[in-house]
Amino acid sequence: MRVGDLFGLALAALWQQKSRTAMTTLGVLFGSFVLAASLSIGQGVQDTIERESHRSDFLRKITVRSNHRGANADSAGKQVEVAGEMSDAKRDRLRRAIADHSPGKPVALTRDKLVKMATLEHVEAVVPMFWLSGFAVLDQQSQLASLAGVRPESIDCRRRLIAGEFFSSSRQPVCTVSEYLLYRWGLTDEASIAGVLGKKIRVELRGPGQQRGLRLVLDKPEGEEPTLEETIALEKIKEQLPKVLDFFPLPPDQSRLLRGMIEGKDASPASVVSEEFTIVGVLRAATPEELKEPWDPLRVSADLILPYETAADFYFRQQGTEERGIDHAVVVVDDERHTKAIYQQILDQGLTAFTVLEFIEQQQLIYLLIFGGMTCVAAVALLVAALGIANTMLMSVLERTREIGIMKAVGAGNTELQLVFVIEGAIIGSLGGGLGVLLAWLASMPGDAWVRSMVAHSVPVELKDSLFVFPLWLIAVTLAFAITITTLAALYPARRAARIDPVAALRHE
Amino acid sequence: MPEHSGSHALDGQAIRAVDLTKAYGHADSPVYALRGVTFEVRWGERVALLGKSGSGKSTLLNLLGGLDRPTSGSLDVAGHSIARLTGRQLARFRSVSVGMIFQSFNLIHSRNAWQNVKLPLVFAGQQPRERREVARRALEAVGLAARFDHRPAEMSGGENQRVAIARALANRPQILLADEPTGNLDSATAREVVRLIREHVEERQATLILVTHDEDLAAACTDRVLRLIDGQLAT
Structure with a gap:
C-alpha cells in the first residue's frame, strides 16, 4: 500500500468526524500553546538577561568594600x-x-590592598571610588566642589565632553570640570567656557585633623555652601577659642565644662591638602536617557574629574586615609569568565565584594525554575489532551468496527490499519502543535507589549528586543512533543483496530 | 485454464478442501460449523453452496475468502494454502486473488460508489491514476456510470449490490465468492444482479462460488451444487 494512501485514509477518517477531530485538536492546540509560550518567554527572558548584561561591561566589574565586621x-x-x-x-x-x-579584625580597603588587587592575574584596573568634597579655586574665586577619579577609557565621561579633551593617562595632574561648576562661577557663555581650558585650578581638601572634637559649621540658606574664606575664618576661631574662653560672660561651671570639651581634644590644626590641576575639558551632566542605561559601578557624577590614580594619590595625602582606606573600589577584570575567580580571591583577602554576575546567575536560575514549572504544566496539559485522543480514538475504533471489517475483507492488512490510526494521531498532533505554536507567536505580540510596559514602569531599563523568542529548536521541540504524545496515544487504539476479527466485524451493526 | 499464481500448484483445481473443519468456542466444548468437508473446484467452474441457515455455508465462504482460518484440515485456494499464510499474505490474497460479494453489500457509508470500488485497488498498491480508470470502468460495466459520486445511502439496494459487484471485480480476481447476493433484493433487482454476476463470470472465465438457499438461483447460475447439512457435505 502506498504511503500517500495511508495518509489519504487517515485524513478521510478525520474529515468524516470533523467535530470530534476539531475538539481533540483543540486540546492539543491548548497544550502546545502553553508549552510554546512558556518555552518562548523562558528562553526570551534568559536571552534578555544575557543580552542586557553584555550591553555593558559590568559583568567584568567587581565592587570591593572594606570589611568593617571583621574578616x-x-x-x-x-x-x-x-x-x-x-x-x-x-x-x-x-x-x-x-x-x-564577636567583632573580628576589620579589613580596610587600604592603598596596599588596592595595589595587591591590581597585581592579580586578569585584573585590568582597580579604580578607587570616593566622592571628595573640597574647595576648587579658579582665578581667586572658590567654590565647594565634588571630586572623583575615573579611568581614561570612560565612555560615559568622554561622550559628555562639550569642550576640550579627556585625559589619556590614569596618572597626570589634569582634570575636567563640570558645566554646572563653571555656571556657579558665572562662566556661562561659550567663549568663557573655552577660556578655562588650560587654566590651573587649585583644589583644597580641608579635614578636621586626626582627633575628633569641636567643629564649627556655618549653616547657610539652602543651596548655598560656605566659601573657602568663611571656612578658614571658622577654623581660626576654633583654634583661638580656648584662649578667649575666659572673656565670655559665662557662669564658672559652664566655663569649666566648655574648657573641658575643647582643651586637648583638637590641638592639631586643620588638615589641609592642596594641589593644582590643569583643566583639560568641560563635561555636561548626564541626560535622562543616559541615566536609564544599564547600571555601571564606574559611572560618577562630580564637579571635578581626575585620572583615577592621580585622584587616589591626592586622596591618600589626607591624614588618616592610609589606615582608614577608601569607601570602595571597582576591580575591572579583563574577561567576564575570570570574574568569579577574581571575586573569590578578593574575598580571600578578607574584603567584602559584590559582582552582578552572581546576581544574574541567581536570577537566571529563578527564571529557569519558574519557566521550567510552566513547561511541566504545559506538558501535563498535552498529556491530558493525549488521554482525550486515546479515548476518542478508542470510540472511533468501536464506531468504525464494521468499516474496519470491510477494509480487511477487501485487502487491508493489520499493519496498514494500525498505521492509518497512528497517522490520524500524528496528524492531530501536527495540526494542534502547529496551530499552538502559531497562536503562541500571535499572542506573543500583545504579550510582549504588555510585559514591556510592566518592565518600563518598574525598572529604568529600555528593552530593545522582544521578551518572547521563537527559535527553530523551540518550534521543532513543541511540534515533536505534540506529535510524539498524540502518536503514542493513538498506538493502543490502533492495535485494537488491527486485532478486530473481520468476520465478527462484518456482522457488527 | 485461466492464468493463476500461487505457492502450490493445484493440478488444474482452483479450490481444494480436504477434511476441512471449523470449530468455535472453547476447546473443551467446541461448536463445529464445518466437520470434515472435502471438495474440489476446477478453474472456471461455477459452484453453488446450498444449505439451510446455520448449515455452515457462510463459514465455508469466509474460509475460502481468507477472512478466517480453518481449525483443521487443509484448504488451498488459487494456489494458496490458507492455513499457512501470514497475516500480510492473507491480506494480499483477499485483495488480489478473490473478490467477495455480501448479502448486505458491505459498502462504507461515508464513501461514494467510486471510492468504495477503489478500495481493494488502494490496498493492492495500484497507482492512483490506474485505479481511477479501473474503478470507473468497473462502475460503467455494472451500469452505474451516473452514480460515481453517490454514497450508499443515496442509492437503491440493487445499485448498492452492483457497486459491491464492481468492487469485487475491480482487481480482476479469478475466484468470485458471493454470499446470498440477492438475499436483500426484490425479485426483479435480484434477476438483474444475477445476470450481471453470470455475465462477468462468463466473460472472465472466473470461478464462482455462490452461497444461496435458493434452488432456482443455484440452477440458473452454476454448473454444480454442493449441499451443506450441519457442517457436512451431503453425498
Missing part, C-alpha cells in the same frame, strides 16, 4: 568553646551567635 569573625566564632551540658545543635547555635557578636 575573622566566623572563624573566631568557630573556635569559641561553649561550655555546659547541651545538645550539639544548641552548642552550634550558640557558637554562631557568639560569632555574630
